[in-house]
Amino acid sequence: MTILTVALKYLRGRLVASTLTAVSIALGVSLVVASVLLARGIKEGFIAGATDYNLVVGAKGSPTQLVLSVVFRMDLATPNIGYTTYRDLQEDPRVEKAVPIGIGDAYRGFRYVATDSAYFASLPWRRKTFALAAGRFFADDPPSDPTYEALLGAEAARSTGLQIGDRFYEGEEMAEYPLTVVGILRPTQSADDRAIFFSLSSYWGMNEVARAMAVKPLTAVLVRPKRMSDLPSLHRTLNVAAETQAVLPSGVLLTIFNMLAVAEDVLKVILVIVGVIVLLYVFVSMYSATMERRREIATMRALGARRATVLGIVLTESAALATMGGVGGIVGGHAVAYLAGSLLGSSGLVTNPFFFDVAEPAVLASVVLLGTLAGLLPAVLAYRTEVAENLAPLS
Amino acid sequence: MNARSAVVLHNVKKAFPLRGGLDLEVLDLEHLALPSGSTTVLRGRSGSGKTTLLNLIAGVTVPTSGTVRVGDTDVFALSEARRDRFRAEHVGYVFQTFNLLSAFSALENVMLAMMFAAAVPRRLRRRRAADLLARLGLAERLAHMPAQLSRGEQQRVAIARALANNPPLVLADEPCASLDARTANEVLGVFLSVCRQDENTLLLVSHDEAALDRAERVVDMAELNRTEARRDAA
Numbered sequence: 261m262t263i264l265t266v267a268l269k270y271l272r273g274r275l276v277a278s279t280l281t282a283v284s285i286a287l288g289v290s291l292v293v294a295s296v297l298l299a300r301g302i303k304e305g306f307i308a309g310a311t312d313y314n315l316v317v318g319a320k321g322s323p324t325q326l327v328l329s330v331v332f333r334m335d336l337a338t339p340n341i342g343y344t345t346y347r348d349l350q351e352d353p354r355v356e357k358a359v360p361i362g363i364g365d366a367y368r369g370f371r372y373v374a375t376d377s378a379y380f381a382s383l384p385w386r387r388k389t390f391a392l393a394a395g396r397f398f399a400d401d402p403p404s405d406p407t408y409e410a411l412l413g414a415e416a417a418r419s420t421g422l423q424i425g426d427r428f429y430e431g432e433e434m435a436e437y438p439l440t441v442v443g444i445l446r447p448t449q450s451a452d453d454r455a456i457f458f459s460l461s462s463y464w465g466m467n468e469v470a471r472a473m474a475v476k477p478l479t480a481v482l483v484r485p486k487r488m489s490d491l492p493s494l495h496r497t498l499n500v501a502a503e504t505q506a507v508l509p510s511g512v513l514l515t516i517f518n519m520l521a522v523a524e525d526v527l528k529v530i531l532v533i534v535g536v537i538v539l540l541y542v543f544v545s546m547y548s549a550t551m552e553r554r555r556e557i558a559t560m561r562a563l564g565a566r567r568a569t570v571l572g573i574v575l576t577e578s579a580a581l582a583t584m585g586g587v588g589g590i591v592g593g594h595a596v597a598y599l600a601g602s603l604l605g606s607s608g609l610v611t612n613p614f615f616f617d618v619a620e621p622a623v624l625a626s627v628v629l630l631g632t633l634a635g636l637l638p639a640v641l642a643y644r645t646e647v648a649e650n651l652a653p654l655s
Numbered sequence: 656m657n658a659r660s661a662v663v664l665h666n667v668k669k670a671f672p673l674r675g676g677l678d679l680e681v682l683d684l685e686h687l688a689l690p691s692g693s694t695t696v697l698r699g700r701s702g703s704g705k706t707t708l709l710n711l712i713a714g715v716t717v718p719t720s721g722t723v724r725v726g727d728t729d730v731f732a733l734s735e736a737r738r739d740r741f742r743a744e745h746v747g748y749v750f751q752t753f754n755l756l757s758a759f760s761a762l763e764n765v766m767l768a769m770m771f772a773a774a775v776p777r778r779l780r781r782r783r784a785a786d787l788l789a790r791l792g793l794a795e796r797l798a799h800m801p802a803q804l805s806r807g808e809q810q811r812v813a814i815a816r817a818l819a820n821n822p823p824l825v826l827a828d829e830p831c832a833s834l835d836a837r838t839a840n841e842v843l844g845v846f847l848s849v850c851r852q853d854e855n856t857l858l859l860v861s862h863d864e865a866a867l868d869r870a871e872r873v874v875d876m877a878e879l880n881r882t883e884a885r886r887d888a889a
Contacts (some may be wrong), residue, residue, distance in 0.1 A: 261761065261780070273758025338861035348784045451781020559754040563713055563816070567734050647715040648707075651750065 267576035274549060278608045282584040288538035289589020290596055290628055292531050296617070297597035299524060305450070306332070306513055312386050313359070313508045314491055314567035317498050318480040319347060323505065327512040330361055330480040333371045333451045337363035338571040339505055340477035343460075348576020349481055354490035357383070362463045363479040366456075367430040367439075370416040373455045374463030385484070388448055393417075393639050395443030398459050403476065406465035411457040414447040426469040441453065535630070538585075542634040546578050550638040557642050558650035567643045574639035575632055586624045656691045659825050660724075661856035662689040662712055667721030669707055682707050683881040684721070687874070691823070696866050699876025703883050705860045708876075709826045712858065713746050725796075725824055743772035747817030747855070749827035751781045753809045755801040761788060761812045762797040764788060765819050774820035787815040791845055807838035814846050818853065825850055827859045831866070840865050 271278040318326040349358040359379050366370030377400050380390040398409035414423060414540040422428060427438040431566035439458060447453055460478075464470040470477055483506070485491050491508075498506035523575070557570050662753045664687040670678035682704040689695050699705050708714035711723055714730045723730045725745055733741055742748075747768075754766050765784035775783050785797055791811040801809055810830060817825055830846065832840035847869055850857045859866060867873055877883050 261766050266770070269758050269763065276865040296728070387866070555754065556756050559756065560767070560771075561739070562713065562742075562748050562750075562754075563768045564739050565773070566818075568736070569771065633793075648710045651710075651715075651754070 263572045263576050264580075265442065266632055267580055268574050270549070270553075270573070270577055271580060276546055278581060280469040281410075281542055281581050282588065284315040284541050285287050285538055285582060285585020285627065285631060286588035286592050287463075288534045289586055290592035291534055292592055293593025293620070294596035294600065295527055295531060296619075297444070298600055299520070301597070301601055302520070303517065305351065306516060311383050312388060313357075313482040313484050314488075314508065315483040315485070315494060315498070316480055316509055317341070317349065317440065317483055317504055318507045319446040319503060323507040324515055325508050326480060326505070329363055330482070331451070331509060333363070333455065334375070335477050340479060341481075343476040343478055345614055346478055346481045346505055346623060348513060349483055352487050352494070354487075354494055355483055356486040357482075357484040357626060359482040360460060361480045361482060362460055362477070364463060364467075365430060367416075367428060368420055370413070370454050370456050372463070373452075373457050374460045375457060376460060379457070388452075390448065390452075391446045392445045393446045393464050395441070398462075399442055401459050401461045403461045403464060406459065408437055408439050408465070409442040409458060410460045411443040411455040412441060412453045413445050413457070415453040416647070417441075431623070434466060437462075444595045462543075464573070465639050471626060527631065539634045540632055542578060542631055543637065545581075546574065546635040549577075550574055550642050552651045553642075557645045558647045561645065561647040570645065571639045571643040573633055574642045578635025578639070579632040582628045582634075583624075585631065586627035589627065590620055590624060659691050660688040661691040661693075661726065662858070663687070663723050663724045664708075664712070664726055665724075665868040667711060667723060669704070669711060669716065672882055678719075679883050680719075681773045682711070683885075684708070684879055685881065687879060689824075689856055689858055690872075691856055692854045693872060693877045694850065694859065694870050695872040696876055697858060697874050697876065697879075698862055698867070698872035699880070699883070703876035704880050705876055706828055708880075709748075709828050709858065709860065710831055712824070713748055713826055714742050740772065743768070744774050745822050745824060747820070747822040747825040748828045749810075749813050749817045749825065751832050753806075753813040753833075753883075755812055755816075757801055759813075760798050760800055761793060761804065761808075762814045763848060764801070764812055768816045770818040772820045774822075784815070787818055788812065790849060791815050804842055805838075807842055808829045809843065810834060810842050814842070815847070818849065818855070818884075821853060821855075823856060823888075825855045825857045825878075827857065828863075829860050831861065837864060844871070 266305060305479050316327055316330055319329065321338050325335045326338045329337045346358060346360040349355050357378065360375060362374035364374060366372060377397060380397060382389055393414065398411050399407050401407045420428070422441050424441050424444065426441045428441070429435055429438045439462070445452070460476070483494065483496055495506045495508065498504050512594070521526050561567070568620070656794060664684055667682065667684045668680065669682040670680040692816065695760065697705055697708065707716060708781050711718055712725065714723070716733060728741060728745070756767065759767060762781070762784050765787060768782050769780045769783070788794065788797055791814060793811055793815070793831060796804060796808060801812070804812065814830070817827070827846070831843050836841060843863065843866055847857070861867070
């Protein structure tokens with residue numbers, strides 16, 4: 261029998277109280293771990309979605325709205341720009357890659373995104389890769405002969421239940437232009453999972469106004485310069501133009517992260533309060549256990565236990581509770597992050613709940629240390645228990 | 656000091672501080688010696704200082720003055736930590752209300768006492784605890800929790816615990832007071848029998864006639880404690 265086995269016996273002896281205390285620690289730690297994982301996952305999701313292209317070119321207006329709508333499909337589409345903007349950028353010697361984007365309506369909440377095959381191309385500098393789960397990519401059809409072929413993102417396909425060969429449309433006015441599913445993408449853990457892609461020709465074909473326009477409309481153009489040194493001049497050229505603005509997604513990300521930072525600060529305060537409440541709960545639990553056990557502590561001392569031994573027993577109990585709660589909290593935090601990530605992942609906010617952060621051993625160590633410290637005062641009370649005084653009424 | 660005395664107290668006084676700077680003297684003892692291997696019954700009325708005397712001998716209460724020797728050791732010349740260790744290895748203590756630890760089985764309660772001493776090697780502790788409980792008639796109750804035992808069985812576990820480290824001195828504070836007469840007689844019989852077999856020196860606080868009859872010596876606190884005598888005279 262050792263101090264550890266005695267401490268564990270005592271914990272088992274008050275199983276309900278011990279379990280509740282460990283669960284409360286686990287809940288607190290879960291909250292911290294899940295919040296950290298989700299915050300990081302959301303940031304990574306934004307970075308992964310926004311950093312493949314250096315510029316997003318669209319109509320003048322809110323830069324944040326442009327990036328959120330074109331890259332993350334999280335806001336209303338900005339006004340249109342002309343297709344000629346895309347043509348000009350394609351011919352610009354400073355541009356390595358320009359990809360046209362048209363943001364349309366939605367089918368059952370899944371946004372229509374018109375583009376061409378360049379959007380799905382594998383390029384050395386691209387972090388994101390597109391692969392087919394079934395079927396094929398839509399054809400790059402000419403404006404005169406739109407095919408109305410649709411390529412579904414993984415979540416769009418899963419949620420709508422559409423299969424290869426299915427025809428669909430949203431609203432009676434679109435019944436004349438049904439889209440036919442020709443392919444389904446594998447999950448990319450980005451906003452593209454919730455998109456329904458088709459060609460620009462189909463995009464223009466299904467819109468009465470666009471059909472009549474001599475210069476076809478686009479929502480935006482994604483641009484990657486040949487050299488980073490070209491980026492400032494491209495940025496300036498497009499911004500001085502009357503109709504267009506060029507936005508650096510990294511700048512918008514910074515704005516978004518600044519907004520998130522405020523939420524993170526609030527979250528930190530909440531987490532600190534949760535931590536304090538959990539520590540108080542551990543303290544109260546250990547304090548009441550020690551007070552109830554004064555006679556047993558006095559008995560142990562009368563049997564020869566040193567003051568340091570009873571101090572060690574109470575501290576070990578606290579540490580064991582904190583360890584159980586801490587481990588449970590880290591596992592629970594990953595589980596919560598996984599569940600939340602599953603919900604958020606399909607909206608383009610990525611998280612990897614199985615990613616083990618190097619800080620987690622430090623989190624566990626901190627939990628054990630703080631939990632043990634919460635038991636310090638009760639342990640000191642046990643240490644100071646007067647033997648004769650606490651045996652006297654009963655002996 | 657008598658070489659054959661297991662315990663010797665000399666000019667021991669104990670006073671407890673009261674509010675207002677006053678002290679309450681509860682014990683004033685000139686001399687007490689317990690022969691090694693003897694069984695002594697200590698009797699006296701309530702408040703006569705019996706429990707205080709046991710606590711002084713056990714080293715859990717510090718005397719105001721005087722010396723307490725157990726064997727060759729001046730108990731209060733030791734540091735508190737060493738006194739704890741000394742108590743674990745040399746003094747067994749049986750309480751009136753058993754004081755078993757509720758979260759521990761009968762076997763674990765006995766093994767717990769061995770954890771505080773180095774008298775029994777770690778690998779032998781389980782066997783020694785089981786053997787002691789078997790000698791006290793509890794071979795079938797090793798895994799039982801205190802709440803699952805009768806009061807008589809609980810006190811037998813407490814006796815086994817006091818004897819766990821084979822201490823030369825065993826102190827018992829009215830060990831049968833909370834038992835019915837028949838159970839008290841049974842428990843006392845087993846207790847005295849085991850102590851005699853193991854040649855433990857036993858100091859027993861009791862008013863039980865059966866205990867008084869079986870003791871080699873009976874010490875009356877009214878004669879031993881000068882504070883008590885002064886109180887009576889007043």
